[in-house]
Amino acid sequence: xxxxxxxxxxxxxxxxxxxxxxxxxxxxxxxxxVMFLATTTVDFGTIEQDSDPYRKLPFENKGDSPLIITNxxxxxxxxxxxxxxxxxxxxxxxxxxxxxxxxxxGAIRKTVTVYTNQGDQPITIQVIGQINAKPAEPEALPExxxxxxxxxxx
Numbered sequence: 001x002x003x004x005x006x007x008x009x010x011x012x013x014x015x016x017x018x019x020x021x022x023x024x025x026x027x028x029x030x031x032x033x034v035m036f037l038a039t040t041t042v043d044f045g046t047i048e049q050d051s052d053p054y055r056k057l058p059f060e061n062k063g064d065s066p067l068i069i070t071n072x073x074x075x076x077x078x079x080x081x082x083x084x085x086x087x088x089x090x091x092x093x094x095x096x097x098x099x100x101x102x103x104x105x106g107a108i109r110k111t112v113t114v115y116t117n118q119g120d121q122p123i124t125i126q127v128i129g130q131i132n133a134k135p136a137e138p139e140a141l142p143e144x145x146x147x148x149x150x151x152x153x154x
Contacts (some may be wrong), residue, residue: 033067033090036060037125042098042112044129049105057096061088063118071115072096078114079110079127083102098127105133 022122042055050074061067066087074080078101088094108129 014066031061032057032065033088034063035067035069035114035116035118035123036062037123040124041126041128044100044102044108044113044127044131046130046132047102049103049131049134051102051131053099053102055098055100057098059088060093061090064090066090068117069096069114072116074098074127075113077101080114081112083114085141091105096125098099098125100127100129102116102131105131107131137154 037057037059039057039146042057044055066089068087069083069085072081072083080099082097082099084094096112096114100108100110100121108127108131110127112125112127114125
């Protein structure tokens with residue numbers, strides 16, 4: 001019976017110690033800047049060639065110190081991110097802008113890699129969508145046609 005009581009006290013003591021450490025662990029998670037994105041995908045959807053090339057991606061600093069985006073790079077020259085150069089304060093919401101070259105026809109499957117002061121690991125954003133070719137435009141002037149009297153048109 002003494003062994004059971006001793007085991008119970010040890011387990012109870014361990015549980016109390018863990019409960020006291022849990023809030024401290026939660027606070028440590030938000031130490032420093034924390035870039036929170038509701039989504040890590042920018043979806044252009046299905047659009048026509050030469051459509052609006054810009055999409056906005058809001059984010060929030062859920063940390064307890066200023067967030068600084070030190071760099072952001074597209075996986076190719078057709079995907080260009082723009083980000084705030086000023087620090088984003090704790091609790092503040094800001095926006096990145098992703099520009100894609102919508103003159104290109106076909107599937108969009110690119111990435112944007114974002115480097116911040118929140119740690120060593122960058123954040124990867126997927127850029128997806130489909131660009132369909134523009135319908136052919138009609139010619140501005142009708143073709144000249146031959147007639148018995150000569151050329152019609154101009």
